[in-house]
Amino acid sequence: MTNIRCKGGKEIDLLAMNPITREKYHIESRVSTTFRLREKATKKENGTSHKDGLDYFKKEKFDHEMVIARIKELFGDLNYNRVLVVHGTEEPTDSFIQKAFQKFGIHVLLMKDIIADLKEEVKIKGSRDDIMRFVELTAFEERKSLREALKMLENAVKEKLSFYPKSELRTLLKIIKRMSQREGLDSISKDEKKTSTRILREKREKREDM
Numbered sequence: 001m002t003n004i005r006c007k008g009g010k011e012i013d014l015l016a017m018n019p020i021t022r023e024k025y026h027i028e029s030r031v032s033t034t035f036r037l038r039e040k041a042t043k044k045e046n047g048t049s050h051k052d053g054l055d056y057f058k059k060e061k062f063d064h065e066m067v068i069a070r071i072k073e074l075f076g077d078l079n080y081n082r083v084l085v086v087h088g089t090e091e092p093t094d095s096f097i098q099k100a101f102q103k104f105g106i107h108v109l110l111m112k113d114i115i116a117d118l119k120e121e122v123k124i125k126g127s128r129d130d131i132m133r134f135v136e137l138t139a140f141e142e143r144k145s146l147r148e149a150l151k152m153l154e155n156a157v158k159e160k161l162s163f164y165p166k167s168e169l170r171t172l173l174k175i176i177k178r179m180s181q182r183e184g185l186d187s188i189s190k191d192e193k194k195t196s197t198r199i200l201r202e203k204r205e206k207r208e209d210m
Contacts (some may be wrong), residue, residue, distance in 0.1 A: 001015045006064075018040065025082075029084070038090045041056040055104075083107045084106050109196045110195070115199075116195065124168045149174045
C-alpha cells in the first residue's frame, strides 16, 4: 500500500508484507541527491527542520502517534520493520547504518544498493513491469560495455605483456576471464563489502534462526 493518509495531515509512503514470512514493513523514502542523511537534522533560519536527520524521521515519520495508530489499524499490531531509503549518509556509511538501527530502530537502505540488487535479479528473472524492464535494459547495457572493456584489456595484456613469464601471464588472463564471466564489477564488490540491503537481509536471517 502506498501514500496512506493518516489523521493530522500525516502520510505513510509505503506499507508492505512478505506473503511467505508474514514480515511487515513501514518504509519511508527521502531520495534526494542534495543532502546526506545525518543523525540530527539541521535547521533552517526560521527554526524548522531540513528533514535530513534520523531524529526528524523517527519523530515525524515513524513514531508520530497518528502514523502508529494508522499502521496498527492496517497491520493489526506494531510488530514491523522501519525502513528509510536515502541516496547517501554521513561517512562512514557502514557505522552510520549500524547506529541508525541500534539508536533509532531504523533500517537505512541506500538507493544504489537497491538498484544493484534489482540488476542482479533481472539478470536471472526478467520482468514485464515497466520499471523493472528499464532496470533490466540498463543492466544489460552495462554488462555489455564491461565485457567489451574486459576483452580489450585481455587483448592489451596479450600484446603489451608478452615478455612476462608465461605462467604469470596465464594467471592474469584467467583473472580477466573470470571477471568477464561474472558479468560485472558490482558482483565482485558485493563479495568484499556488505551493502545496506545485505545488512538488512542478514538481520532478518539472524532473527529467523533464533
